Amino acid sequence: MTIKKILIGFAAALLLLTAIVLFRTWQFKPAAITPIPAANIAVNSQQIAEHLSQAVQFKTISKEYRSDIDYQQFSAFISWLEQTYPDVHQQLELKKFNDYTLLFHWRGSEANKKAILLSAHYDVVPVIAGTESLWSHPPFAGTIDSEHVWGRGTLDDKGSAITLMEALTHLLAKDYRPHRDIYIALTHDEEIGSKYGAAAIADYFADAAIALEWSLDEGSFVLDGMIPGVEPKVASINVTEKGYLTLELIAHSKGGHSSMPPSETAVSILAQAIVNLKNAPVPGGLEGISAQIYDKMARHMPFSSRMLFANKWLFGSLIENKMSEMNSANAMLRTTTAPTMLSGSEKSNVLPIEAKAKVNFRIHPRDSVESIIAYVNAVIDDPRIEIGIVEQFEPSPVSSSESPAFKLLANAAQSIHGDLVVVPGLTVGGTDSRRYQQVADDSYRFLPMTLTSQELTGFHGTNEKISIENLTKAVQFYSYLIKQSDQNL
Numbered sequence: 001m002t003i004k005k006i007l008i009g010f011a012a013a014l015l016l017l018t019a020i021v022l023f024r025t026w027q028f029k030p031a032a033i034t035p036i037p038a039a040n041i042a043v044n045s046q047q048i049a050e051h052l053s054q055a056v057q058f059k060t061i062s063k064e065y066r067s068d069i070d071y072q073q074f075s076a077f078i079s080w081l082e083q084t085y086p087d088v089h090q091q092l093e094l095k096k097f098n099d100y101t102l103l104f105h106w107r108g109s110e111a112n113k114k115a116i117l118l119s120a121h122y123d124v125v126p127v128i129a130g131t132e133s134l135w136s137h138p139p140f141a142g143t144i145d146s147e148h149v150w151g152r153g154t155l156d157d158k159g160s161a162i163t164l165m166e167a168l169t170h171l172l173a174k175d176y177r178p179h180r181d182i183y184i185a186l187t188h189d190e191e192i193g194s195k196y197g198a199a200a201i202a203d204y205f206a207d208a209a210i211a212l213e214w215s216l217d218e219g220s221f222v223l224d225g226m227i228p229g230v231e232p233k234v235a236s237i238n239v240t241e242k243g244y245l246t247l248e249l250i251a252h253s254k255g256g257h258s259s260m261p262p263s264e265t266a267v268s269i270l271a272q273a274i275v276n277l278k279n280a281p282v283p284g285g286l287e288g289i290s291a292q293i294y295d296k297m298a299r300h301m302p303f304s305s306r307m308l309f310a311n312k313w314l315f316g317s318l319i320e321n322k323m324s325e326m327n328s329a330n331a332m333l334r335t336t337t338a339p340t341m342l343s344g345s346e347k348s349n350v351l352p353i354e355a356k357a358k359v360n361f362r363i364h365p366r367d368s369v370e371s372i373i374a375y376v377n378a379v380i381d382d383p384r385i386e387i388g389i390v391e392q393f394e395p396s397p398v399s400s401s402e403s404p405a406f407k408l409l410a411n412a413a414q415s416i417h418g419d420l421v422v423v424p425g426l427t428v429g430g431t432d433s434r435r436y437q438q439v440a441d442d443s444y445r446f447l448p449m450t451l452t453s454q455e456l457t458g459f460h461g462t463n464e465k466i467s468i469e470n471l472t473k474a475v476q477f478y479s480y481l482i483k484q485s486d487q488n489l
Helices: 003-027 045-056 071-084 086-091 158-173 198-207 266-279 288-300 303-310 312-324 327-333 369-380 404-417 468-488
Strands: 093-097 101-106 115-121 148-150 182-187 212-223 234-241 243-252 336-343 354-363 385-393 421-427 440-451 465-467
Touching: 003 303, 045 071, 045 148, 045 158, 045 468, 071 086, 086 158, 093 198, 101 198, 115 158, 115 468, 148 468, 158 182, 158 440, 158 468, 182 198, 212 404, 212 421, 234 288, 234 404, 243 266, 243 369, 266 336, 266 354, 266 369, 266 385, 288 303, 288 327, 288 421, 303 312, 312 327, 354 369, 369 385, 404 421, 404 440, 404 468, 440 468, 465 468
Parallel strands: 115 182, 115 212, 212 440, 234 421
Antiparallel strands: 093 101, 101 182, 148 465, 212 234, 234 440, 243 354, 243 385, 336 354
16 A cells, blocks of 8 residues: 555545534534523512521521530521511421421422422531631621622521522412422531431431422522633532542551651651542543533533534543643542641651541542542552541432423523523532432422622632622522422422
């Protein structure tokens, strides 16, 4: 075969490959968005803002040790709820769990229909000591300006708790009565693991044989400008959440004086183990829920990006390498590894007998606690390192993104927020939903509020705030959702 024929054959193959890539890219385009009529739900925006402002002023702060929690603030908040939302307390049944978690039961007219659960938590994280002066407004003042309510909990998650109560009050004022049973949970310990709140509610449902068709809790949002290359707003309705594993690594060696150190110490042995974990991230990839997310979003990206995602068979490694360089995208691809705590000697000139580290893993639904522990053992591969489990729970099952419930949530989001790209999502943190999944056919995680990347920094951070417009739309969303959930029976 002559060089000329080889070149011609190569050119033909390249042309064919190019044609295939371009054709697949042309096919990889957004599905037509079916317009959803806008909901016309009149609510009192200023009153909603004032109520959230008042709620923020209760310092319902969850702390690591329960003995450090001021539960008088929780009791005061519960009393305030009763005074502020009398119709809800008079017309719905209320159960309390472990004194501070509230479960409202709105009985439907058709007892044979599966119930639904809407949930929020009203406990908040502490403000980091010494950062109070960095806030534009005091974190527990509940300041209202022309656009926002400021303060700890406005986003996470008192804003959701208050807008749920406002939606119930709105519907009761309209004499609305549901066909199915509806439960509203306001939990008090989500920020420290939900052991006494959502867990107690889930146990109650299980013991009473109450089956839920679906549950809705916090999770993602309507994301504005937060997905690189995607211009439309994206409503990420999360269908699962990562599991959680904290391991303690303990390196052992002989102690002694720092003036005569051996070639390896407990600290250096431990450091090498941590470096090994850092240099060998848990394998990930665009598959399963990760593939579902980006299959939807990438169709709205510019042509060059769409070309990559439309041809993952060719560009898959390139995509994953690029995504791995971005913290948020990397978290969608794999189980993440984060060393968080270190300890060694109590004196600078003493070699420790033990050096300890805690490493936190957020487990992707493709993995399990068992598989991650096996992976860590294989990567460290050092008998001088003792590995122990501090805390663990498995990833959540993946709820359906084709169910009537998911479509109902998507329609409600579009009805209130306008045309959106709706995608199934993955919650990288933990929520009360992991407790509810044992009693619900499907569990979803979504807050009906539009956020930018700048606003998102308020979560557990400084200058947490929420717009009054978002509060208004959240009340409208929950009102619409409850009414429309009856249409899907």
